[in-house]
Amino acid sequence: MAAYKDLSKEELLKEKKVLTKKFDQIKAQNLHLDMSRGKPSAAQLDLAMGMMDVLNSTSNLKCKAGVDCRNYGVLDGIPEAQELLADMTEVPANQIIIYGNSSLNIMFDTVARSMTHGVMGSTPWCKLDKVKFLCPVPGYDRHFAITEYFGIEMVNIPMTPDGPDMDMVEEYVNNDESVKGIWCVPKYSNPQGITYSDETVRRFARLKPAAEDFRIYWDNAYGIHHLYEDKQDHLIEILMECKKEGNPDMVYKFCSTSKVSFPGSGVAAIAASPANLEDIRKQMRIQTIGHDKLNQLRHVRFFKDIHGMVSHMKKHAEIMRPKFEAVLNVLDKELGDLEIGSWIRPRGGYFISFDALPGCAKAIVAKAKEAGLVMTEAGATYPYGKDPQDSNIRIAPSYPTPEELAIASEIFVLSVKLVSIDKILESK
Amino acid sequence: MAAYKDLSKEELLKEKKVLTKKFDQIKAQNLHLDMSRGKPSAAQLDLAMGMMDVLNSTSNLKCKAGVDCRNYGVLDGIPEAQELLADMTEVPANQIIIYGNSSLNIMFDTVARSMTHGVMGSTPWCKLDKVKFLCPVPGYDRHFAITEYFGIEMVNIPMTPDGPDMDMVEEYVNNDESVKGIWCVPKYSNPQGITYSDETVRRFARLKPAAEDFRIYWDNAYGIHHLYEDKQDHLIEILMECKKEGNPDMVYKFCSTSKVSFPGSGVAAIAASPANLEDIRKQMRIQTIGHDKLNQLRHVRFFKDIHGMVSHMKKHAEIMRPKFEAVLNVLDKELGDLEIGSWIRPRGGYFISFDALPGCAKAIVAKAKEAGLVMTEAGATYPYGKDPQDSNIRIAPSYPTPEELAIASEIFVLSVKLVSIDKILESK
Numbered sequence: 001m002a003a004y005k006d007l008s009k010e011e012l013l014k015e016k017k018v019l020t021k022k023f024d025q026i027k028a029q030n031l032h033l034d035m036s037r038g039k040p041s042a043a044q045l046d047l048a049m050g051m052m053d054v055l056n057s058t059s060n061l062k063c064k065a066g067v068d069c070r071n072y073g074v075l076d077g078i079p080e081a082q083e084l085l086a087d088m089t090e091v092p093a094n095q096i097i098i099y100g101n102s103s104l105n106i107m108f109d110t111v112a113r114s115m116t117h118g119v120m121g122s123t124p125w126c127k128l129d130k131v132k133f134l135c136p137v138p139g140y141d142r143h144f145a146i147t148e149y150f151g152i153e154m155v156n157i158p159m160t161p162d163g164p165d166m167d168m169v170e171e172y173v174n175n176d177e178s179v180k181g182i183w184c185v186p187k188y189s190n191p192q193g194i195t196y197s198d199e200t201v202r203r204f205a206r207l208k209p210a211a212e213d214f215r216i217y218w219d220n221a222y223g224i225h226h227l228y229e230d231k232q233d234h235l236i237e238i239l240m241e242c243k244k245e246g247n248p249d250m251v252y253k254f255c256s257t258s259k260v261s262f263p264g265s266g267v268a269a270i271a272a273s274p275a276n277l278e279d280i281r282k283q284m285r286i287q288t289i290g291h292d293k294l295n296q297l298r299h300v301r302f303f304k305d306i307h308g309m310v311s312h313m314k315k316h317a318e319i320m321r322p323k324f325e326a327v328l329n330v331l332d333k334e335l336g337d338l339e340i341g342s343w344i345r346p347r348g349g350y351f352i353s354f355d356a357l358p359g360c361a362k363a364i365v366a367k368a369k370e371a372g373l374v375m376t377e378a379g380a381t382y383p384y385g386k387d388p389q390d391s392n393i394r395i396a397p398s399y400p401t402p403e404e405l406a407i408a409s410e411i412f413v414l415s416v417k418l419v420s421i422d423k424i425l426e427s428k
Numbered sequence: 429m430a431a432y433k434d435l436s437k438e439e440l441l442k443e444k445k446v447l448t449k450k451f452d453q454i455k456a457q458n459l460h461l462d463m464s465r466g467k468p469s470a471a472q473l474d475l476a477m478g479m480m481d482v483l484n485s486t487s488n489l490k491c492k493a494g495v496d497c498r499n500y501g502v503l504d505g506i507p508e509a510q511e512l513l514a515d516m517t518e519v520p521a522n523q524i525i526i527y528g529n530s531s532l533n534i535m536f537d538t539v540a541r542s543m544t545h546g547v548m549g550s551t552p553w554c555k556l557d558k559v560k561f562l563c564p565v566p567g568y569d570r571h572f573a574i575t576e577y578f579g580i581e582m583v584n585i586p587m588t589p590d591g592p593d594m595d596m597v598e599e600y601v602n603n604d605e606s607v608k609g610i611w612c613v614p615k616y617s618n619p620q621g622i623t624y625s626d627e628t629v630r631r632f633a634r635l636k637p638a639a640e641d642f643r644i645y646w647d648n649a650y651g652i653h654h655l656y657e658d659k660q661d662h663l664i665e666i667l668m669e670c671k672k673e674g675n676p677d678m679v680y681k682f683c684s685t686s687k688v689s690f691p692g693s694g695v696a697a698i699a700a701s702p703a704n705l706e707d708i709r710k711q712m713r714i715q716t717i718g719h720d721k722l723n724q725l726r727h728v729r730f731f732k733d734i735h736g737m738v739s740h741m742k743k744h745a746e747i748m749r750p751k752f753e754a755v756l757n758v759l760d761k762e763l764g765d766l767e768i769g770s771w772i773r774p775r776g777g778y779f780i781s782f783d784a785l786p787g788c789a790k791a792i793v794a795k796a797k798e799a800g801l802v803m804t805e806a807g808a809t810y811p812y813g814k815d816p817q818d819s820n821i822r823i824a825p826s827y828p829t830p831e832e833l834a835i836a837s838e839i840f841v842l843s844v845k846l847v848s849i850d851k852i853l854e855s856k
Contacts, residue, residue, distance in 0.1 A: 039499060039500050040499065045496070045498045048498075049485040050485060052483055052484050052485045052487065053485045056480050056481050056484070057477040057480045059480065069693075070473045070692055071467060071468065071470075071473060071691050072465070072467055072691040072692060073692070074692075100528045100529070100719075102715075102716045102717065102718075104715070104716055105715055108714060108715040115544050116540065116543050116554060116578060124554070126543075126544060126552070126554040126555075127554075142714075142717075146714055146715075149545075149711070149714045150544060258500075262498040262499070262722065263499050263717075264498055264499055264500060264501070264502075264718060264719075264720060264721045264722060265498065265721065265722040265723065286536060286570075286573050286577045287530075287536040287537075287574075288530045288533045288536070289530065289532060289570075290530075290692055291528075291692075292528070294690065295720070295723070
């Protein structure tokens with residue numbers, strides 16, 4: 001079929017009639033489908049069920065350092081968990097602190113601490129008139145929610161195929177002292193699946209921030225979450241790169257096993273320079289006596305080491321890959337020639353990012369909902385929920401079954417087509 | 429023996445010589461003993477080892493509400509965990525939110541949130557010139573550390589056998605708008621083991637705070653931690669009492685299973701009025717997707733219900749009671765008539781509070797350390813680590829074995845005697 005924009009009004013109306021009939025048939029089935037969140041499926045969680053057996057009442061519950069993991073203490077996490085997550089994060093084991101089950105919680109705490117206590121001795125941000133964060137867009141809604149919650153002004157930075165627009169990043173960071181941070185998902189980014197290029201990472205490391213308390217919030221959420229064995233993105237390790245450039249303290253790196261073991265019961269960590277970690281511990285010592293060491297031990301006993309973890313992620317890929325391909329194939333087949341949307345084929349991560357015709361995203365998501373398909377709210381991938389183009393839609397194919405995905409993709413493309421036809425008709 | 433103060437200089441010097449010889453003999457044994465923290469012993473932790481078996485790879489990991497506990501979600505905690513901890517806390521199950529493993533972390537977050545966002549719409553405390561907390565003394569050092577960390581001014585409120593001096597509490601709370609909170613351990617208080625009287629609780633409930641955002645921080649850490657079956661303190665439930673008095677929003681109640689299941693891997697909770705909980709959720713929704721539900725489920729499957737938990741605590745009491753009595757018997761026997769210290773026989777909790785002659789606490793703790801016994805640092809039971817009398821010492825008998833306790837108590841009383849003799853000799 002030709003591109004919709006090249007069709008006549010009559011041809012479009014005819015197409016709309018056919019599509020509406022199909023749409024109404026599906027709608028009549030009263031379906032309940034969800035492609036809204038990056039939530040692993042039950043089949044993925046089943047992969048880690050062995051973790052429920054590695055600790056039992058006859059187990060040795062002491063970590064290698066001899067500490068009883070049941071009792072209080074050990075602020076940084078048990079050494080073997082530090083090693084495992086350090087390997088996962090590609091940093092030395094003495095540059096990581098293990099927390100509870102949520103890396104989001106670590107990021108929240110990191111911003112909260114900066115608000116009330118500043119960063120390594122800087123003025124607390126709550127005492128400043130203006131604090132800004134750069135937000136590569138489209139991006140992760142929960143990141144933006146944290147900075148919005150603390151009243152931090154968010155500045156959109158467009159994503160390119162190589163990562164954030166680094167000209168803009170340099171312009172802001174190197175000249176505006178009120179810019180204190182930037183949210184990054186550097187590998188298989190949320191939602192586009194873009195991995196920052198070597199040059200992008202190096203330009204980050206070479207920043208000369210106007211603010212001494214500027215930090216890169218490097219949320220490496222999908223570091224080992226590949227879809228293919230033979231096609232994997234590689235990301236340069238940012239902590240070492242910053243150190244080489246004389247900026248050792250400029251980055252906080254976050255990770256978790258939420259999408260490796262169990263989303264509700266994983267372990268999360270922050271990696272940073274020794275000076276940053278000591279600054280963080282000043283808060284942690286007041287906040288807690290220590291995080292859940294038994295769960296740390298459980299992870300170590302199950303995965304054993306980074307090789308075990310990487311092998312485990314291949315099983316995740318086996319489940320995820322067909323789902324991504326199912327959605328992408330429907331997009332290719334149904335929308336390939338219509339010029340009413342574009343998307344990227346990611347090599348990892350949890351999302352497919354779809355850019356509709358400007359002004360159509362909200363209507364598409366609403367349309368899909370009519371037929372029982374819940375998508376991430378349009379706008380969610382932008383700060384304040386405001387996509388200036390009303391164009392970006394995040395597709396999360398992980399949770400539904402393959403059968404559900406087939407019908408969900410069909411609903412989605414029908415919604416895209418119907419909304420796009422209406423939009424094009426407006427100008428005919 | 430007569431009271432030391434009534435002995436002559438010569439008699440004191442003679443006594444000192446005998447005691448010094450004993451002390452040096454023990455010192456020569458090069459011991460390493462620790463009565464510093466309220467840390468359960470391995471034997472207590474062994475009581476909950478069954479918890480390591482209740483969930484395994486063949487278990488149903490869905491909670492009663494049908495949610496897969498392995499996956500993301502459920503901000504308030506799974507319903508059955510809410511019920512268990514609500515029963516433990518004596519509140520309705522819809523008035524509690526379950527967190528991670530640390531109630532200290534909840535208290536920290538509660539103060540942090542008040543600093544940056546105020547309380548139910550009030551001015552954020554970081555925007556105020558002065559914020560004060562009342563601190564019943566002696567009290568819990570980690571409470572004081574939180575308020576000190578946030579630059580909150582702490583006001584000492586003397587403890588009485590019925591709880592904090594309520595005349596002073598009323599005077600401050602009802603008249604000083606900068607007083608935003610009070611730290612309470614209302615049952616088997618840390619360190620004195622005092623339970624607030626009915627009248628004390630009622631006077632709390634009847635407060636008419638000058639500040640609308642004043643909150644009672646009611647840390648019911650030892651609510652079910654009795655030492656005796658036949659001698660138990662009863663504490664009036666504060667949330668209901670406040671509600672009756674028209675002050676439903678005036679209290680945050682904290683609890684955890686740290687000293688019920690495992691200190692490192694328990695579950696913690698906050699109970700409060702619906703309006704407070706909604707205020708708290710506004711932060712939580714940004715901070716996390718949900719806490720560890722598998723660990724919540726593990727607790728419920730192990731304890732089953734509050735009866736199971738209460739029965740379990742009787743086993744703890746069997747282990748704790750002889751330890752408390754061992755220390756108390758040594759204190760009675762060795763210091764009973766000397767008028768160089770006083771202490772309280774608690775019916776529950778984790779501590780014995782010892783009041784030495786004024787000006788002696790630091791020296792006693794230092795003396796004990798010489799012989800290899802680590803005590804809680806003197807002063808720790810007061811804000812800023814400053815005991816104005818240099819008198820209070822917290823004894824934590826839970827962690828050492830009974831054999832270790834026998835020798836630790838001996839070191840302690842020898843240290844008390846030696847330091848007290850020196851103090852009395854100064855004025856002879």
